[in-house]
Amino acid sequence: ETGVTQTPRHLVMGMTNKKSLKCEQHLGHNAMYWYKQSAKKPLELMFVYNFKEQTENNSVPSRFSPECPNSSHLFLHLHTLQPEDSALYLCASSQDVTGLAGKETQYFGPGTRLLVL
Amino acid sequence: DAKTTQPPSMDCAEGRAANLPCNHSTISGNEYVYWYRQIHSQGPQYIIHGLKNNETNEMASLIITEDRKSSTLILPHATLRDTAVYYCIVRVAYNTDKLIFGTGTRLQVFP
Numbered sequence: 001e002t003g004v005t006q007t008p009r010h011l012v013m014g015m016t017n018k019k020s021l022k023c024e025q026h027l028g029h030n031a032m033y034w035y036k037q038s039a040k041k042p043l044e045l046m047f048v049y050n051f052k053e054q055t056e057n058n059s060v061p062s063r064f065s066p067e068c069p070n071s072s073h074l075f076l077h078l079h080t081l082q083p084e085d086s087a088l089y090l091c092a093s094s095q096d097v098t099g100l101a102g103k104e105t106q107y108f109g110p111g112t113r114l115l116v117l
Numbered sequence: 118d119a120k121t122t123q124p125p126s127m128d129c130a131e132g133r134a135a136n137l138p139c140n141h142s143t144i145s146g147n148e149y150v151y152w153y154r155q156i157h158s159q160g161p162q163y164i165i166h167g168l169k170n171n172e173t174n175e176m177a178s179l180i181i182t183e184d185r186k187s188s189t190l191i192l193p194h195a196t197l198r199d200t201a202v203y204y205c206i207v208r209v210a211y212n213t214d215k216l217i218f219g220t221g222t223r224l225q226v227f228p
Contacts, residue, residue, distance in 0.1 A: 002160070002162070004160075042217075042218045042219055042220055042221075043161070043216075043218040045216070045217075088158070090160050090161070091160075092160070092161075104208070105151075105163050105166065106161075106163065106216060107163060108160030108161045108162065109160050110159055110160050111158075111159070111160050113158070
């Protein structure tokens with residue numbers, strides 16, 4: 001148990017559906033992240049939020065729309081996805097994105113395994 | 118960006134020490150070495166990190182060479198639950214927390 005929860009754990013959706021992934025951290029952290037892990041590929045950073053502000057968008061297609069209403073919650077809204085978007089989506093949090101090493105240590109949730117049909 | 122090189126896979130007998138090597142020959146002076154692991158179908162788990170001194174915590178030890186061009190993660194008494202992919206990561210820049218994961222080392226602990 002890392003203090004980062006993600007729901008749902010599994011999701012199957014069609015290409016015309018709209019769904020949202022939710023992440024919640026109970027660690028009092030200020031930074032939150034979305035990563036994508038496709039089969040047999042390294043984790044890819046998608047978005048970074050620091051104090052609710054988006055600080056990084058790693059050239060992610062607009063069919064992925066993040067939302068960070070507060071430092072404890074992070075959403076990933078999905079619409080008109082493609083089958084190649086099927087992957088494990090991981091959320092992480094850290095105390096901060098700058099400063100002394102250690103504060104930047106990221107703690108990951110268990111992930112949402114997404115299948116797009 | 119500094120990059121890391123790790124063997125793709127390693128085996129270790131249960132109860133023995135697992136020594137996982139990592140090369141990071143282009144590391145900069147202010148970049149830290151981080152180790153994470155990912156057990157199948159779970160999120161990555163932080164293990165340990167260091168700058169230039171050796172570090173130890175309840176999970177593992179990190180040995181960094183004097184020239185900082187390589188490091189070794191040591192699991193002193195490997196168990197079956199330590200079977201996972203282990204990632205050695207060099208923190209890219211000081212003012213962002215972008216962790217770039219490579220392909221890691223798949224450690225298989227056998228009975």
